[in-house]
Amino acid sequence: MLLTFNEAEKILKKYKIPVITTGMVSNEKETIEFSKKLGFPLVLKLDSPYILHKTDIGGVILDIKNKEELKSGLVKISKIAKKYKAEILIQKQIPGIYIIMGAKKDPVFGPLVMFGLGGIFVEILKDVSFRLAPITKTEARKMIKEIRGYKILKGYRSQKPVDINNLSKILVNLSKMIAKEKNIQEIDLNPLIVNEKKVLVVDAKIIINSKFKKQNAKQ
Amino acid sequence: MRNNNSKRIRLQKFFNPKTVAIIGATDRPGSVGRGLCKNLFEGRNKRKIYFVNPFKNKVLGIKTYRKITDIKEKIDLAIIAVPARVVPKIAEDCAKKGVLGVIIISSGFAETGEQGKKLQNKVKKTLKDIFLVGPNCLGVINPYTKLNASFAPQTPQKGEIAFISQSGALIDSVIDKSLDENYGFSWIISYGNEAGITLTDFLEFVCQDKNTKTIALYLEGVKDGKKFYRTLRKITQKKPVVILKGGKTKLSQRAVSSHTGSLAGEREIYSAVFKQAGAIEAESIEEMLDIAKALAWLPKCKNGIGIVTNGGGAGILTTDYCQDLGIKLTKLKQETIRKINSSSVIPSHWSKNNPVDIIGDALSDRYKIAIEALISQKDIYGLIVIQTLQIMTQPLENAKIIIETQRKWKNKPIIAVFMGGKNVKKAIKLLEKNKIPNYLDPLRAVKAMRTLVSE
Numbered sequence: 001m002l003l004t005f006n007e008a009e010k011i012l013k014k015y016k017i018p019v020i021t022t023g024m025v026s027n028e029k030e031t032i033e034f035s036k037k038l039g040f041p042l043v044l045k046l047d048s049p050y051i052l053h054k055t056d057i058g059g060v061i062l063d064i065k066n067k068e069e070l071k072s073g074l075v076k077i078s079k080i081a082k083k084y085k086a087e088i089l090i091q092k093q094i095p096g097i098y099i100i101m102g103a104k105k106d107p108v109f110g111p112l113v114m115f116g117l118g119g120i121f122v123e124i125l126k127d128v129s130f131r132l133a134p135i136t137k138t139e140a141r142k143m144i145k146e147i148r149g150y151k152i153l154k155g156y157r158s159q160k161p162v163d164i165n166n167l168s169k170i171l172v173n174l175s176k177m178i179a180k181e182k183n184i185q186e187i188d189l190n191p192l193i194v195n196e197k198k199v200l201v202v203d204a205k206i207i208i209n210s211k212f213k214k215q216n217a218k219q
Numbered sequence: 220m221r222n223n224n225s226k227r228i229r230l231q232k233f234f235n236p237k238t239v240a241i242i243g244a245t246d247r248p249g250s251v252g253r254g255l256c257k258n259l260f261e262g263r264n265k266r267k268i269y270f271v272n273p274f275k276n277k278v279l280g281i282k283t284y285r286k287i288t289d290i291k292e293k294i295d296l297a298i299i300a301v302p303a304r305v306v307p308k309i310a311e312d313c314a315k316k317g318v319l320g321v322i323i324i325s326s327g328f329a330e331t332g333e334q335g336k337k338l339q340n341k342v343k344k345t346l347k348d349i350f351l352v353g354p355n356c357l358g359v360i361n362p363y364t365k366l367n368a369s370f371a372p373q374t375p376q377k378g379e380i381a382f383i384s385q386s387g388a389l390i391d392s393v394i395d396k397s398l399d400e401n402y403g404f405s406w407i408i409s410y411g412n413e414a415g416i417t418l419t420d421f422l423e424f425v426c427q428d429k430n431t432k433t434i435a436l437y438l439e440g441v442k443d444g445k446k447f448y449r450t451l452r453k454i455t456q457k458k459p460v461v462i463l464k465g466g467k468t469k470l471s472q473r474a475v476s477s478h479t480g481s482l483a484g485e486r487e488i489y490s491a492v493f494k495q496a497g498a499i500e501a502e503s504i505e506e507m508l509d510i511a512k513a514l515a516w517l518p519k520c521k522n523g524i525g526i527v528t529n530g531g532g533a534g535i536l537t538t539d540y541c542q543d544l545g546i547k548l549t550k551l552k553q554e555t556i557r558k559i560n561s562s563s564v565i566p567s568h569w570s571k572n573n574p575v576d577i578i579g580d581a582l583s584d585r586y587k588i589a590i591e592a593l594i595s596q597k598d599i600y601g602l603i604v605i606q607t608l609q610i611m612t613q614p615l616e617n618a619k620i621i622i623e624t625q626r627k628w629k630n631k632p633i634i635a636v637f638m639g640g641k642n643v644k645k646a647i648k649l650l651e652k653n654k655i656p657n658y659l660d661p662l663r664a665v666k667a668m669r670t671l672v673s674e
Contacts, residue, residue: 130487
């Protein structure tokens, strides 16, 4: 089972992992109000504990530049949302480099964390590094430096270097989260967007076991 | 703590036994039992060997006992090589006899499935506190004490490498190859099913062994991942560990749904664990032993080395490999260049930079000048000395110069690349007898140097 965006956001914040401001919208009026608050460009996407790969079903609309595009995008995604009984989320689209951070429980070694660049870097080149969790900040820095795409983070051509210090802190926090949370099986923070100023989780997939909700209901 | 200490002392005694009984001793050609008898017999000056076999009166001309309990003297180590189904009965005898420990060579236990697992548990229960190596293993070897409690084809030479292997058959070939080489072993351990003494116990054991300088480990999988990681991390603080992992292509066992889940295959996780624990991962058997040899013989050094070569091509290859693997070539100081120039034995058109090419027709005097000039430059922390074989090349003399230099500059590792075959064999032997590792290919040398150089 997956956590909904709201649930994921709650637990990520508990571990000081910053999440991008996100609104849940159900009609045009709400959507336009949110767009005024966030400013363009915007992203609309589905949220459901049952959909693992929302891009595959057209559940993410990127690069919405104005009110007209927002309206037509909303019509389009509403149909899909209805079909899958999903909610609709709205976020500001921010510039930066796409990062993937992940975590899982390995049957032999226990909790571990992963770091890599998002997009084709992870899907085709599998350019990622792993460590057993929890990790120290020094180890997190090593993980970041280890990937082949590290130069991209350090800034290339006219790009400014990203905030690697902050990135390592978040990786440490994620490693603490997987080590502590008994009922979380796997985590994908994909993407996390990083630029010279900040690091923000844009999408999170958190796979839980059946005990998770019971435990959290108690708290 | 005291309990741990007394266990350690008993374990030391078990691994250096004064009395050994082989249960399943036989002289039937082609049998494991015969191999064991023959190997253990080599150490007969160091300990008493007893043969146990109820169906024979004599094995290899020596009286046999019907049962281990028939032997009057105390037995430190019993080696069991009988069919699996008989092992529980033998284990009972061993428990009755009060042996310090047993090595069960026999297969047919947990590695075969549920039935075998039950049999293994039964044996373990019978043995209680008695040390147990295996079952399903090749045995253990220590060339220093001439203890060859295995059915390996031969006892290897003494050396500084402890080789621990999940595969027994691999050990046999590694030993045979090493007999043609100039390195040897402090311990060879096949740990089998780990029903008693586990891989981590063995790692801790060889870590404390004074003859062991480096630990080489072949493994396919570990049972207790967290314990393995903790132990490994502790051990690498004291001795270098080189690991070759077999079975890397297996994908993650369970159904996965996240990117992380699908990317975290066995290979990736094990590699990460080795790295995080401070161990070195090798890609092949050859590389594992290449690296183990260098780590056993040479000191570690800072990043920044010099290369001396009498062949342009070999120097270029070595430079390329250094660049690929992150080894820095130190820039030559004016004084170093002056030293080489003023020698007047090296032609004035020598390279003037690192690598130092002393030209193909170099005799030993050129090697001497170049090696001395480089190694006395403060920020050159180690050397790779390449020798391609020309008609006038003097391999033995060159080897002696390197040995002399290493003796004088103990903190700067020197690796030799005497390339060739027949005509360099003697020189290589001389080098390696003096703990200067030689590699026939520059890539192997650079990979070895990489493990000596700190970031």
